[in-house]
Amino acid sequence: xxxxxxxxxxxxxxxxxxxxxxxxxxxxxxxxxxxxxxxxxxxxxxxxxxxxxxxxxxxxxxxxxxxxxxxxxxxxxxxxxxxxxxxxxxxxxxxxxxxxxxxxxxxxxxxxxxxxxxxxxxxxxxxxxxxxxxxxxxxxxxxxxxxxxxxxxxxxxxxxxxxxxxxxxxxxxxxxxxxxxxxxxxxxxxxxxxxxxxxxxxxxxxxxxxxxxxxxxxxxxxxxxxxxxxxxxxxxxxxxxxxxxxxxxxxxxxxxxxxxxxxxxxxx
Amino acid sequence: xxxxxxxxxxxxxxxxxxxxxxxxxxxxxxxxxxxxxxxxxxxxxxxxxxxxxxxxxxxxxxxxxxxxxxxxxxxxxxxxxxxxxxxxxxxxxxxxxxxxxxxxxxxxxxxxxxxxxxxxxxxxxxxxxxxxxxxxxxxxxxxxxxxxxxxxxxxxxxxxxxxxxxxxxxxxxxxxxxxxxxxxxxxxxxxxxxxxxxxxxxxxxxxxxxxxxxxxxxxxxxxxxxxxxxxxxxxxxxxxxxxxxxxxxxxxxxxxxxxxxxxxxxxxxx
Numbered sequence: 001x002x003x004x005x006x007x008x009x010x011x012x013x014x015x016x017x018x019x020x021x022x023x024x025x026x027x028x029x030x031x032x033x034x035x036x037x038x039x040x041x042x043x044x045x046x047x048x049x050x051x052x053x054x055x056x057x058x059x060x061x062x063x064x065x066x067x068x069x070x071x072x073x074x075x076x077x078x079x080x081x082x083x084x085x086x087x088x089x090x091x092x093x094x095x096x097x098x099x100x101x102x103x104x105x106x107x108x109x110x111x112x113x114x115x116x117x118x119x120x121x122x123x124x125x126x127x128x129x130x131x132x133x134x135x136x137x138x139x140x141x142x143x144x145x146x147x148x149x150x151x152x153x154x155x156x157x158x159x160x161x162x163x164x165x166x167x168x169x170x171x172x173x174x175x176x177x178x179x180x181x182x183x184x185x186x187x188x189x190x191x192x193x194x195x196x197x198x199x200x201x202x203x204x205x206x207x208x209x210x211x212x213x214x215x216x217x218x219x220x221x222x223x224x225x226x227x228x229x230x231x232x233x234x235x236x237x238x239x240x241x242x243x244x245x246x247x248x249x250x251x252x253x254x255x256x257x258x259x260x261x262x263x264x265x266x267x268x
Numbered sequence: 269x270x271x272x273x274x275x276x277x278x279x280x281x282x283x284x285x286x287x288x289x290x291x292x293x294x295x296x297x298x299x300x301x302x303x304x305x306x307x308x309x310x311x312x313x314x315x316x317x318x319x320x321x322x323x324x325x326x327x328x329x330x331x332x333x334x335x336x337x338x339x340x341x342x343x344x345x346x347x348x349x350x351x352x353x354x355x356x357x358x359x360x361x362x363x364x365x366x367x368x369x370x371x372x373x374x375x376x377x378x379x380x381x382x383x384x385x386x387x388x389x390x391x392x393x394x395x396x397x398x399x400x401x402x403x404x405x406x407x408x409x410x411x412x413x414x415x416x417x418x419x420x421x422x423x424x425x426x427x428x429x430x431x432x433x434x435x436x437x438x439x440x441x442x443x444x445x446x447x448x449x450x451x452x453x454x455x456x457x458x459x460x461x462x463x464x465x466x467x468x469x470x471x472x473x474x475x476x477x478x479x480x481x482x483x484x485x486x487x488x489x490x491x492x493x494x495x496x497x498x499x500x501x502x503x504x505x506x507x508x509x510x511x512x513x514x515x516x517x518x519x520x521x522x523x524x525x526x527x528x529x530x531x532x533x534x535x536x537x538x
Contacts, residue, residue, distance in 0.1 A: 033450035190304030
């Protein structure tokens with residue numbers, strides 16, 4: 001067991017190195033992408049500014065508190081993009097174009113190979129800005145940065161990232177059955193828009209859906225609300241997340257396994 | 269003379285036709301595109317509804333007119349989207365571009381007409397879906413004057429052209445950078461912000477509003493919708509003129525870049 005784990009860890013770094021080498025083929029482009037990769041987060045900050053230019057409070061939340069939500073959600077999304085972005089092309093390219101074949105003939109876990117084939121270090125800028133936002137807004141609010149905050153953030157951000165992995169896996173695996181070239185992942189990406197705001201502005205249906213069916217509110221709102229205790233009604237909702245994470249990973253794993261057994265190569 | 273012109277137009281007309289039918293083939297991926305746009309729309313409607321309900325009538329917008337603004341902005345976003353910069357980059361990277369050098373078609377016109385064709389396809393395929401979604405689930409106003417709608421449609425043609433020309437510009441830059449993912453991404457993000465697709469530019473702080481005046485992006489979404497929503501005909505015509513100016517300026521830049529690029533073109537293999 002330990003031997004196997006060690007093998008996978010060493011493989012992980014080897015795959016990483018391989019990908020970084022291919023990335024450095026275009027060094028200019030890598031630098032440009034590194035700079036511009038942060039644009040979406042910066043624009044989101046601008047957008048927050050515009051919102052608070054027009055209103056002092058957004059559902060009891062002031063500017064820095066909402067900025068903290070943005071920080072948490074950007075950090076989770078950044079981490080997810082760095083490590084698991086290859087799921088994006090699972091349906092559209094790996095399954096439909098039959099690229100999955102090359103993974104199947106190697107004696108390594110297929111999902112592992114899929115995930116490590118692309119480690120998107122470009123997205124590191126989003127991660128950096130996210131962490132910066134958390135620290136910056138915590139300082140501005142006057143929330144003491146202590147060991148508890150750091151541990152809490154790490155644990156729950158990891159839960160968020162793995163919940164997303166499960167969710168994305170479920171939707172990406174549908175392409176094993178649908179032979180059409182449909183990629184559901186952009187829809188999942190567009191839902192990130194909901195994760196950056198206090199949820200009190202949304203109606204009940206959206207709250208329920210994005211809490212239990214598509215757990216996007218856990219990316220930003222629930223952890224911050226637990227720390228700041230602004231909406232007392234939802235302070236402890238965050239503790240559903242470990243359970244949801246487990247559920248989504250399990251379902252994702254099962255769907256992926258069944259789908260993989262149905263996989264038919266399309267390449268020649 | 270007329271025959272020559274007819275020949276020329278026929279060429280480009282068939283480009284429009286081909287890309288129109290291409291859209292219909294990939295209808296599922298466009299459906300996905302719409303659904304993601306609708307989620308964005310829903311999120312921003314809730315945010316601005318909340319803000320307006322707590323401080324009503326800021327900047328002359330009511331909840332209904334703002335929701336309609338966001339609905340039309342979603343429709344225009346769906347219509348104007350294109351893959352031009354990706355395709356031009358691919359042409360350059362694979363050396364496929366020599367195919368276009370030997371054809372009697374202007375490279376920039378080719379892509380412009382291509383985008384017009386696919387935009388027509390999108391109008392037919394998905395703009396009404398977005399409209400129906402908005403009418404069913406939100407309180408929106410789509411009853412504006414006939415003149416407004418007429419100017420609105422002209423303005424949308426301009427905005428398709430402007431967005432297409434910006435994409436061509438980004439694509440042509442990859443003659444010098446080889447691969448341009450970063451630039452393309454930055455462009456899409458900046459255009460989302462400065463085109464007024466998230467909210468009307470009137471809501472922006474003064475500095476950002478001033479910056480937006482000097483960028484072509486505002487002509488893509490903000491201008492067409494203000495033309496639709498305001499009744500002062502002279503200012504509307506003036507906005508159209510500015511759009512037309514942007515079309516010409518971008519076309520001029522693109523042409524210069526194209527000539528420069530084609531003169532220094534090197535294709536490895538082929």
